[in-house]
Amino acid sequence: MPETNDRREQRLEKLGRLHELGIDPYPPRAEHSHTVAQALAAFDANASQPTQVTVVGRLVSLRVMGGSTFCHIADGTGRIQLYLRRDAVGQEDYENFRRLIDLGDHVWATGTLFQTRSGEITVNTSAWRMLSKALRPLPDKWHGLRDVEMRYRQRYLDLIANPTARDIFITRSKIVSAIRHTLDGWGFMEVETPVLQPIYGGAAARPFTTHHNALDQTFYLRIADELYLKRLIVGGLDRVYEIGHNFRNEGISTHHNPEFTVVELYQAYADYEVIMRLVETLYSTVARTVLGTETLSYQGQEIQLTPPWRRVTMRDAILEASGIDIELVRTLPELCTAAESRGLSLASQPNWGKAVEKLFELTVEPSLVQPTFVIDYPVDISPLAKKKPGAPHLVERFEFFIGGLECGNAFTELNDPIDQRERFAAQVAAGAQGDSEAHPMDEDYIAAMEHGMPPTGGLGFGIDRMVMLYTDQVSIREVILFPALRDRGGDWQEAEDSPQEPRS
RNA sequence: GAGCCGUUAGCUCAGAGGUAGAGCCCCUGCCUUUUAAGCAGGUUGUCGCGGGUUCGAUCCCCGCACGGCUCACCA
Numbered sequence: 001m002p003e004t005n006d007r008r009e010q011r012l013e014k015l016g017r018l019h020e021l022g023i024d025p026y027p028p029r030a031e032h033s034h035t036v037a038q039a040l041a042a043f044d045a046n047a048s049q050p051t052q053v054t055v056v057g058r059l060v061s062l063r064v065m066g067g068s069t070f071c072h073i074a075d076g077t078g079r080i081q082l083y084l085r086r087d088a089v090g091q092e093d094y095e096n097f098r099r100l101i102d103l104g105d106h107v108w109a110t111g112t113l114f115q116t117r118s119g120e121i122t123v124n125t126s127a128w129r130m131l132s133k134a135l136r137p138l139p140d141k142w143h144g145l146r147d148v149e150m151r152y153r154q155r156y157l158d159l160i161a162n163p164t165a166r167d168i169f170i171t172r173s174k175i176v177s178a179i180r181h182t183l184d185g186w187g188f189m190e191v192e193t194p195v196l197q198p199i200y201g202g203a204a205a206r207p208f209t210t211h212h213n214a215l216d217q218t219f220y221l222r223i224a225d226e227l228y229l230k231r232l233i234v235g236g237l238d239r240v241y242e243i244g245h246n247f248r249n250e251g252i253s254t255h256h257n258p259e260f261t262v263v264e265l266y267q268a269y270a271d272y273e274v275i276m277r278l279v280e281t282l283y284s285t286v287a288r289t290v291l292g293t294e295t296l297s298y299q300g301q302e303i304q305l306t307p308p309w310r311r312v313t314m315r316d317a318i319l320e321a322s323g324i325d326i327e328l329v330r331t332l333p334e335l336c337t338a339a340e341s342r343g344l345s346l347a348s349q350p351n352w353g354k355a356v357e358k359l360f361e362l363t364v365e366p367s368l369v370q371p372t373f374v375i376d377y378p379v380d381i382s383p384l385a386k387k388k389p390g391a392p393h394l395v396e397r398f399e400f401f402i403g404g405l406e407c408g409n410a411f412t413e414l415n416d417p418i419d420q421r422e423r424f425a426a427q428v429a430a431g432a433q434g435d436s437e438a439h440p441m442d443e444d445y446i447a448a449m450e451h452g453m454p455p456t457g458g459l460g461f462g463i464d465r466m467v468m469l470y471t472d473q474v475s476i477r478e479v480i481l482f483p484a485l486r487d488r489g490g491d492w493q494e495a496e497d498s499p500q501e502p503r504s
Numbered sequence: 505g506a507g508c509c510g511u512u513a514g515c516u517c518a519g520a521g522g523u524a525g526a527g528c529c530c531c532u533g534c535c536u537u538u539u540a541a542g543c544a545g546g547u548u549g550u551c552g553c554g555g556g557u558u559c560g561a562u563c564c565c566c567g568c569a570c571g572g573c574u575c576a577c578c579a
Contacts, residue, residue, distance in 0.1 A: 148571075204578085
């Protein structure tokens, strides 16, 4: 038997032994009669004949006791115990099992169901086969996989070892499915728009830049779907949505991943009031569908998603939290002075709108635990939203907040092409002043709008943050299967490999 | 980008200025209803990397790398 200590070496030796015995360690098929869950359900203590089952799965525990062995196998539906006796399996196959099997291997087993002395439903195995030999060991059976970096880099190990991780991603899948089902039921049509865009836009963010060789042209990875979806509204697709990734070349944190999943939707002949009702209904419906309740528990706080949600203007929210009435300090210097007198510095902000937004973030945002629509934003930070009648310094826009997290953004869409051109021009000017997140001019988009765009309500919200709320997670990395991490050069794991590794 | 903390066996972690430990894993033997199986025995480390102080550094000092958390920017 193996002389070496290296676990992978030992397993490679067992693999060689299997080949010598004429056993294929990676057979192509895994015929079975029951999933693990089905096998457990098929047991009947009162049956006159024991039930015959053939099951397949990964070996996750092993207790060899001389001529008798207990182990558990697991498939995606659960785990079941196998009982192998030398007498029942036969001398040769039993010894092969003892000598050649390791935790992590996938196996096939057939036998009859019975209950052990302690009552566990178990397969009294009459024959077994190797389905897939594992060359590396599973995570530690006691501690599981705790190393955070390894959990993210080798997510498959996390999924094997940590049921919580598995549950989060199952829930995530159900959330996305429930969103689709709900929107489809409301007459929305799912579409796909370009990820590679010649002009990025639809949000205030820095893009990733790439290059198309044949066209010899610069492309940007989209920072938002918005401008393409609104072209579809012009084209007469009255209710559209897209679920996809946006890419923003900015910092990475527990709340930010460079690529993240967003739902954007647009509804013709609607406004932001309609969208508010849509949001609260969608969030509560998804919660009921996926979690069975409209009440979330997030970081020890109870959050009630049942409509209607609280609505507050940005002006009132800031007034309440800081005592500053932004309508009374309508220039940047005045606002800075007012904030200064309350110990808040807005000095680095380039204009009144951004200063208002900053003031809001500092004084209001963390306190918005229960779902809240904050409405009516400054026009200079909202170049794609329609101005509020009678208050041209504001737009019909809202963001909504749950659990202190900013969850989404929506507005009555700007459909006046003359106004849109002026807004873009102001953004271009801001860009020239050094605002790296300013919106570029998009003539093609304005041309679409000049063909006539109906009054429209639009919405964007992040799936990742929604999943964080619904699964009670603080870090966005816990809800993204493979979060962005610094590259380790690709050979970081090969160092432990044996040089004589057979590569075929 | 800034601050704090961390990096010791395959895993989870202790450790002291004098050359490294525990439990589990793994290996060998016994064991035909076990389930963190048990019993007996055994192997495993450039103590993250590079300098410095010292007779001697894994331990003290400096720098670097990587990671985690917090803050800043952002969804």
